[in-house]
Amino acid sequence: MSKTKLLLKNIDVEGIRFYETYRREGGYRSVEKALKTMSPDGIVDEVKKSGLRGRGGAGFPTGLKWSFLAKPTGVPRYLVVNADESEPGTFKDRYLMEFLPHLLIEGIIVSSFALGCNCSYIYIRGEYLWIAEILEQAISEAKNKGWLGKNILGTGFDCEIHVQLGAGAYICGEETALLESLEGKRGNPRIKPPFPAVKGLWDCPTVVNNVETIAAVVPIINDGGYEYAKIGIGKSTGTKLISACGNINKQGVYEIGMDISVEEFIYSDEYCGGIANGRKLKACIPGGSSVPILPANLLLKTTKGEQRMMTYESLSDGGFATGSMMGSGGFIVLDDKQCVVKHTYTLARFYRHESCGQCSPCREGTGWMEKILLKIENGKGNMSDIDLLWDIQRRIEGNTICPLGDAAAWPVAAAIRHFRDEFEWHITHPEMCLKKNFGIANYAKPIETVV
Amino acid sequence: MKFSEEKIKEVERIISRYPEGKQKSALLPVLHLAQQEFNGWLSTDTMNYVASLLKLEPIHVYEVATFYSMYNLKPVGKYMFEVCQTGPCMLNGSDETIKYIYEKLGIKPGETTADGLFTLKTVECLGACGYAPMMQMGKTYREHLTKEKIDAIIAECRNEIASKN
Ligand SMILES: Cc1cc2nc3c(=O)[nH]c(=O)nc-3n(C[C@H](O)[C@H](O)[C@H](O)COP(=O)(O)O)c2cc1C
Ligand code: SF4
Ligand code: FES
Numbered sequence: 182m183s184k185t186k187l188l189l190k191n192i193d194v195e196g197i198r199f200y201e202t203y204r205r206e207g208g209y210r211s212v213e214k215a216l217k218t219m220s221p222d223g224i225v226d227e228v229k230k231s232g233l234r235g236r237g238g239a240g241f242p243t244g245l246k247w248s249f250l251a252k253p254t255g256v257p258r259y260l261v262v263n264a265d266e267s268e269p270g271t272f273k274d275r276y277l278m279e280f281l282p283h284l285l286i287e288g289i290i291v292s293s294f295a296l297g298c299n300c301s302y303i304y305i306r307g308e309y310l311w312i313a314e315i316l317e318q319a320i321s322e323a324k325n326k327g328w329l330g331k332n333i334l335g336t337g338f339d340c341e342i343h344v345q346l347g348a349g350a351y352i353c354g355e356e357t358a359l360l361e362s363l364e365g366k367r368g369n370p371r372i373k374p375p376f377p378a379v380k381g382l383w384d385c386p387t388v389v390n391n392v393e394t395i396a397a398v399v400p401i402i403n404d405g406g407y408e409y410a411k412i413g414i415g416k417s418t419g420t421k422l423i424s425a426c427g428n429i430n431k432q433g434v435y436e437i438g439m440d441i442s443v444e445e446f447i448y449s450d451e452y453c454g455g456i457a458n459g460r461k462l463k464a465c466i467p468g469g470s471s472v473p474i475l476p477a478n479l480l481l482k483t484t485k486g487e488q489r490m491m492t493y494e495s496l497s498d499g500g501f502a503t504g505s506m507m508g509s510g511g512f513i514v515l516d517d518k519q520c521v522v523k524h525t526y527t528l529a530r531f532y533r534h535e536s537c538g539q540c541s542p543c544r545e546g547t548g549w550m551e552k553i554l555l556k557i558e559n560g561k562g563n564m565s566d567i568d569l570l571w572d573i574q575r576r577i578e579g580n581t582i583c584p585l586g587d588a589a590a591w592p593v594a595a596a597i598r599h600f601r602d603e604f605e606w607h608i609t610h611p612e613m614c615l616k617k618n619f620g621i622a623n624y625a626k627p628i629e630t631v632v
Numbered sequence: 633m634k635f636s637e638e639k640i641k642e643v644e645r646i647i648s649r650y651p652e653g654k655q656k657s658a659l660l661p662v663l664h665l666a667q668q669e670f671n672g673w674l675s676t677d678t679m680n681y682v683a684s685l686l687k688l689e690p691i692h693v694y695e696v697a698t699f700y701s702m703y704n705l706k707p708v709g710k711y712m713f714e715v716c717q718t719g720p721c722m723l724n725g726s727d728e729t730i731k732y733i734y735e736k737l738g739i740k741p742g743e744t745t746a747d748g749l750f751t752l753k754t755v756e757c758l759g760a761c762g763y764a765p766m767m768q769m770g771k772t773y774r775e776h777l778t779k780e781k782i783d784a785i786i787a788e789c790r791n792e793i794a795s796k797n
Binding site for chain 1: 649651657658660661663695696699701702703717718719720722723755756759760762763764768771773
């Protein structure tokens with residue numbers, strides 16, 4: 182297993198937030214290399230070779246996405262960095278921007294050069310106000326030193342970066358809602374196509390990428406795409422930031438090579454350090470609140486009996502029946518004293534709160550799911566409510582403009598699929614469920630290998 | 633109602649970030665600025681002022697202001713305790729945080745103390761899930777909350793007010 186750190190390798194260097202230290206530690210080398218020795222297409226090729234996949238949640242190959250960018254003459258193109266980070270369980274971009282703002286700026290300059298963008302916006306959630314200030318300060322440092330502005334390094338390339346504050350809306354993390362918001366409107370997702378690559382910000386061709394994705398461009402250019410692709414397994418190349426939270430000993434942000442097992446990630450002292458307070462692992466949502474929850478037994482091993490690894494492929498092994506997803510890397514751990522019904526209720530409430538309201542299945546369905554889950558949690562549900570919940574989530578999925586509908590449906594579906602006993606227990610034990618929880622039950626029992 | 637000279641400059645600086653004619657994009661940042669300047673919330677007058685400043689229809693400003701959760705459409709206390717209650721925070725005791733604030737200040741989510749000092753609000757995930765339980769207060773995040781820390785924060789606010797009077 183690799184312990185390689187690419188993004189966070191200098192995180193402990195004192196003063197790395199500031200330009201002088203960052204530069205002394207080798208910062209901005211990738212800008213020199215890219216602008217002076219590479220062509221824009223050469224950079225896109227390098228990113229393709231690296232196998233880098235979008236770190237915002239969908240895992241779409243970055244190089245491929247970049248190659249879709251339309252390039253009509255006389256029309257500006259934009260790079261927009263998605264720093265909206267609002268998916269429950271996810272707090273990695275914040276960490277990167279707060280402590281390594283120059284890494285993001287460096288990545289933006291190189292990416293802008295590759296895409297032919299002269300103006301880039303970092304759309305950051307409004308609550309991260311102090312981080313926006315850190316970014317502004319770093320941008321002005323970089324500008325003073327000639328890394329931003331006109332004719333950078335005498336190459337004729339111009340690049341500006343602006344920070345735009347959101348104002349509290351998870352949906353603005355969805356790329357087209359983000360663009361609407363950046364245009365000064367409500368964050369209502371657009372119908373695709375057209376895709377932002379053709380018609381994005383102010384109808385101009387636009388690339389939207391996650392903070393971590395853009396930061397990863399720096400080591401890819403410094404060391405080459407092939408070097409980056411050597412880390413990891415299969416199509417999960419390079420390193421990934423995982424923000425780990427819930428009932429573990431060491432919550433925090435970890436950079437992992439995508440070649441370690443889920444078990445190692447949870448139990449090794451290098452990472453989460455095991456379950457807190459000597460309790461047992463009950464369940465985990467490995468990729469942010471939108472991805473399916475898994476009971477301990479399915480989390481650690483796939484139904485083929487193989488170790489589950491921290492890779493895109495392994496985390497989704499088994500599909501929705503027995504797998505989950507890498508998502509945004511928001512790793513939420515539940516111990517044996519936690520209630521899956523209650524946890525699912527808080528997520529349903531979250532999605533109801535965050536639905537933009539454009540599509541009726543999402544607007545109405547999220548509210549119904551929240552109400553029914555609260556009823557069950559409080560011991561007031563009926564058996565038929567479980568089927569009703571199932572029916573509602575099924576009718577939302579795939580029937581909406583943007584994927585928030587799916588994101589609201591999946592957690593409920595997975596909770597019922599894997600923890601139906603616990604839902605039923607709430608209904609059959611209305612008095613007891615207010616006082617105690619169902620516990621770990623058989624959720625950690627070894628699974629029988631099929632195949 | 634008017635921004636100071638200095639704030640007007642800031643508005644101009646914000647508008648200069650966008651291409652010619654796209655000053656609508658300045659709406660979210662300028663609403664933040666207006667909320668800070670005019671008592672922590674957006675009254676109809678404030679929104680109309682922002683509309684005139686950015687040459688937008690007032691209805692457009694209302695539409696936007698009502699969409700985003702950080703804009704307060706009603707008066708709020710001097711200090712807002714915005715406690716996150718989503719899953720990961722719940723796993724680490726956000727329910728107790730909300731309960732304790734109620735015990736200390738006698739306010740439930742959505743309420744303001746009679747002296748107008750404190751408002752309690754529950755919010756959804758603030759991107760601090762690994763540092764739970766937590767709340768936002770103004771510009772800052774207060775993380776790993778305990779009863780002692782909450783006591784200290786309340787005292788800090790009261791002292792700040794006392795030192796101003
Ligand atoms: C409801 C919703 C919320 C999202 N939130 C974020 C977010 O906070 N940050 C992010 O980078 N991507 C988010 N995404 C994904 C973006 O739409 C987009 O795919 C991503 O920014 C692309 O960047 P990447 O390819 O670098 O991952 C969200 C998607 C949806 C549907
Ligand atoms: S799925 Fe939900 S959030 Fe997405 S556009 Fe429809 S109503 Fe809005
Ligand atoms: S769940 Fe509370 S900050 Fe994320």
